[in-house]
Amino acid sequence: MVSQSKRGGRVRDKWKDKQWIIVNSPSAFGTIPLNYMPVSDSDKAIGRVVENTLYDLLKHDMNQHQIKIYVQIEKIIDGVASTSFKGHEYAKEFLRSLIRRGSSMISFIHDYTTMDGYTFRIELIVFSQRRVNSSKKHAIRLIAHGVLDAKVKQLTLDQFVQEVVLGKAGSDVLTEVRKIAVIRHLGIKKTKLISTPKSRAIHEAKTVPVQETESQISQ
Numbered sequence: 001m002v003s004q005s006k007r008g009g010r011v012r013d014k015w016k017d018k019q020w021i022i023v024n025s026p027s028a029f030g031t032i033p034l035n036y037m038p039v040s041d042s043d044k045a046i047g048r049v050v051e052n053t054l055y056d057l058l059k060h061d062m063n064q065h066q067i068k069i070y071v072q073i074e075k076i077i078d079g080v081a082s083t084s085f086k087g088h089e090y091a092k093e094f095l096r097s098l099i100r101r102g103s104s105m106i107s108f109i110h111d112y113t114t115m116d117g118y119t120f121r122i123e124l125i126v127f128s129q130r131r132v133n134s135s136k137k138h139a140i141r142l143i144a145h146g147v148l149d150a151k152v153k154q155l156t157l158d159q160f161v162q163e164v165v166l167g168k169a170g171s172d173v174l175t176e177v178r179k180i181a182v183i184r185h186l187g188i189k190k191t192k193l194i195s196t197p198k199s200r201a202i203h204e205a206k207t208v209p210v211q212e213t214e215s216q217i218s219q
Contacts, residue, residue: 019079023050026071026085028161029057034071034083042076049073049086054165066094067165085161087120089190095125098185104128107189108141112152114160117197122148122164124173125189129182140177147173164188 019042023035034052039045049072055064068091071083099105106126113119124144132140151169152160163169167187174186 021045021076021079021081023071023073023081024083025057026083026158026161028085028158031082032057045081046073046075050083053091054088066091069165085157085193087190087192088165090125090187095189098125098127100127100184103130103184104132104137106132106137106140108144110145110148111194112148114152114155114157116156118157118160119194119196120152120160120164121190121192121194122152122188123190124148124170125185125187126177126183127185129184132181136181139180143176143180144173147176164191 018038018040020036020038021042022033023037024031025034034056035050037050049070052069052071053065054067054069055062057069058064067088069088070086072086073081074084075082104127106128108124108126109121111119111121126140126144148169151163151172155163170187174183177183177186
């Protein structure tokens, strides 16, 4: 069958059918315009995850291109999309640049919940100046867990996002870890949103066991 374009018929321009929307940053970064992007259907765009860099959000330092930020579209009103923070991670090129011979890499992964009920998986990475033994690696992980566990539970979502992405949380861990080892780099390599208060409530409602009535018990 000959296509419509080969018969000389008019080809529909799909780009003209698209709607352009403004994607705002999450509230932790001031709800400022972040992206201008086309969507075929605004309803279908809800839930889409958009990748940016920290430089796109702050535009302070070119080195901020080394950190990727993921935001998820929550709703679209009058062509403007509001978003939530989905997570962040080091760019692969930046991570590769941190690797050195003669040093140790220590990684640590754990889930933490903020004061307002958002659970994130945090992956912390440490590069020592020289090689360290297994006991020191274990001690570093224990220190990291202690600092993050005490800190995250006292932070709201917006406070958590700022401290993790801008480096304050990693700096607090580094202060304690430096007491036992010489560290070349320590940072939170990656965060990922695991659950929200809303999603947790829905899950719990689905898993609540059915209560037996008095008539069922008597039978």
